[in-house]
Amino acid sequence: MKTVIHRANERGFANHGWLQANHSFSFANYFDKDKIQFGALRVLNDDVISPNMGFGTHPHDNMEIITIPLKGVLKHRDNMGDAWIPVVPGEVQVMSAGTGVQHSEINGSSNEHLSLFQIWIIPNKRNVTPRYDQKTFDAEGRKNKLQTLVSSIDENHEESLKIHQNAIISRIDLDKGKTLNYHLKSKNHGVYVMNIFGNHTINGNSLDTRDAIGVFDTDSFDITANEDTGLLFIEVPMA
Template identity: 70%
Template structure:
């Protein structure tokens, strides 16, 4: 088993006034040669956006982009469907940038801060047709069990959102003292585990809120919760860039 631990306070941080951004991997002006990516996972940004503020229209291409709102209201607009679409906690948004897409992301509230994760995954196929999708996931369905959010188009799971990569994004909420064993898709995959909240022990390593661990070169790993906790799993092929 191979492990890499990223403590919350080791992340890159940018204060733009309207945006407080934490970067798990090198992003924009923050560069760390040891944190360029984890396999096909290129970006995991933990953003807090001020009311009525956001990212103006900007381009992306050849990237699978997943957004998970944690608090507040996200509003999305792109050149595939030129109208604002709200995305709220409990929902997940995916966008395949493919040959190119223009989009905007803003805080849809006039008085509440927006908290979200934005995740970029390198696609297995370039220059695909751009696409957008979003879906509601019931919180009750991840209490003590794995809830799958995103999988590959080749995966037979028809309840998950789809992207152009052999990846799997999932969540679980664990109660105090509970245990869980995660099974990987293959030994060519690794899992980046983000502790959204709480405290867990994963293979003898203690992780607190916003700490993360990348695990690869194993079939499975076990964890136990030291209190009520929420976890995000991002499983990806361990490609080399």
């Protein structure tokens, strides 16, 4: 088993006033030659956005974009529809940019900061028809068990959102003292584990809030929660 550890305080950071952005991988003005991507995972941004602020209309193409609000309310609008769509904690949003899409993302609250993860995954199909979807996931569904949020559009997994890549995004909330044995889908896959909160141990490595570890070249591995812990798993092809 091989691992790569990214400590929370070693991430790229950008203070734009209205946006406090932590970058797990090279993004915008942050560049680290050792942190370009993890397999097909290209971006994992941990953003805090001020009330009434956000990203104005901008383009994307040929990228699978997943947004997970953690606190506050996100509002999304794109050129596939005119309405502002709210996305709140407990929901997940996916957008296949494909041949090209224009969208805006803002903090929908006038008094509360918005905290979210934004994930970009390189697709296995280019120039697809753009699409958007979102879904609510019950927190009880990840209590000491894996809850699949996103999977491949080519698979029949009705409970999850779909993207154009052989990837799996899942969450779990582990109680203190609990252990999870995570099985990778393929020997050609790796999984990037982001610690949302708490402390856990993988392969002898202790990881705190917002620390992350990439695990690959293995069939499975154990995770032990040293305290109540929330984890995000992003499993992707490594080649």
